Amino acid sequence: MTSQTLSSVTLETLGNYRNAATRAVAAYHVGGKRLLGLVNGALQNSIYPRTAKLAPRATQRINEVRGNVSEIIVKGVDQVAQRTEQAIEFSSTAAAAQVSRLAHFAAGIENEIVANGLQTASRLTLPGAKVALIVSSKIAQGANALADAAGVRPLRSVARKAAAGATRRAAPSARKTKAPLKTGAKDVAKSGKRVAA
16 A cells, blocks of 8 residues: 555555455356256256156156246346446445545645644544455455355456546645645744744
8 A cells, every 4th residue: 555545545445345245246146157057957967867767748847947947047146246246336436436526625625724634534534444444355355265266257456446546536636735734834833933932
């Protein structure tokens, strides 16, 4: 983590949660289809050959029904995975944009008292945000392990790219704010010395 700002830590945490949610959905998608394939394979290879000797018509009819039910289940799994991925992308993109917007807004505040108050609040909140980042990275690692176990191919982290872009956009405004705040603090210190003298 190059920049220890509250916004960058928050964006990275959001990226971890997005990655974890996306990988969990991918594991559900692949795992659901694999489980259905195993059940269908067991029925077709072990059960139906035996029942076909006793009741061939009933076995054929049950096999047709199983095929129809399997198609419905596969479509359902696909739809749930697709809609969940869309919801994850929409909500995480909106949250990252909101964090960037707030960071940009805070960086543009010219009132020294308000700006100093926001910086103090940010410094006090940063340790908790770092703990949340550690927790989110562990959750993301667990989701990656689950997806790997389910046989999901590795994905590039779209969330990290989005978070990095948002951090890059917020960084220039944060730099612009720091300079006036430092000079403002020096001016306040100088005026305090003059009064004391």
